[in-house]
Amino acid sequence: MAPHDEAFKKLLQTFFNEFIELFFPELDEWIDYSHTRLLMQELLVDIVGAEARQLDLLIETKLKGQNAYILIHLEPQSYRDPKFAERMYIYFSRLYEKYRAEHKLIVPIAIFTRADLKDEPDTVSMALPWHEILRFQMLKLELGRQDWRRFIGSDNPVAAALLAKMGYNQKDRRSLRLAYLTMLLRMRDKLDGARLALVRSVADLYFVPEAREEKSIWREFVDLHPEEEETIMELMPAWERWGYERGMKEGIEQGIEQGIEQGIEQGIELGKKALQSATIGRMRSRGFSDAEIADLLGLPPEDIATSNTEV
Template sequence: MLKKITPHDEALKKLLQTFFKEFIELFFPELDRLLDHRQTRFHMQELLVDIVGHESRELDLLLETKYTELDAYVLIHFEPQSYRDADFHERMFIYFGRLFERHRKEHKLIIPIAIFTADDVKDEPDSVTMEIPGHEILRFQFLKVELRNQNWRQFIQSDNPVAAALL
């Protein structure tokens, strides 16, 4: 399936580029405490190529920041998703695998985050697992924000610019 680019996907990417720290602070406060936002820099558009399938995709947003627990730089991959895609969780795993392959020498951790904006998106799968009886072979799970599932009343008094923009 070809990627649909919608105006609000672009607006969300601009919001994340401008207010990355505030977004993390709002939706992932436990992660926020582990990041040194003074060390954040955005990567150029990253192209991921599938040699077997002859397909290439550009990641929506990739940034590097300092993770204080590891005293190392980590990658954070944001993927806004504005339409329902039954295979989205598998695509996130593929993106993760390609990022890991390309950046594993420089970055000890890759944090994938999906942001679902579609009206009909609820309880989207956020993991890929593979197992045989008695043994889990793989468990991949990404962080997610389903904007339509947020209780926005809790953010009304917030001075966070991301909360204000998304209200």
């Protein structure tokens, strides 16, 4: 799960504004995004449980029209934990203890990412029969309960990246994939190469098509957008683009001497390596570190370090 977790956190960090706007529009109305900075990861200790954990993302921003700083704690959760709400309260109490003098508001947000995590507890309370002592309630997002069709008209990059994490049936796979590619097509001129690559990288972690299925989807998508064929090639997953465009051509040429089947396989492999090298080069030029590139592309760090990055 590590590459998934790191990619998800990178998505939230890069598109923090867009994430809040998409899933928490009421909170979005309150935030002044002109001041937004990522704080160092906090190491918080649960004294009772003798457990130390790092917060995933802690972001400082401001309230609109006020000189008041607030903290937003984003915590993705990919597995069932009956004590998760309690843990979020402990995080909140530690943050309040440390930051209450400078920050007027602390907003905890839990993001449940597994499809089978539904109706997760979001409250910690304590009361006497006649008196409420404590009621803590975090904001929460259960991606598996979101209807993907609600988001396909959006140009929000977070919607595109997480579309395949939302609730859909197997019969919807093809429609969801076509909708995702349409969203990328609309966004290609609105995002720089590095941000578009991040969206694609996260999306491809959550939707893994079978080769025949992806080729069929590619053909249908080109039929729908014939004038965009070259751009569509750029948006499809790397292995498919090169396997279809270059691998066939180079493989068949080598197949004259080595046999068609072997040649096609080698051509596809050459295409994959060439595109991988080009992608690494572009991501480096946009400021991604080798460690981040390895996480996002799901490659061993040594492959990144030795890559030919001429583009």
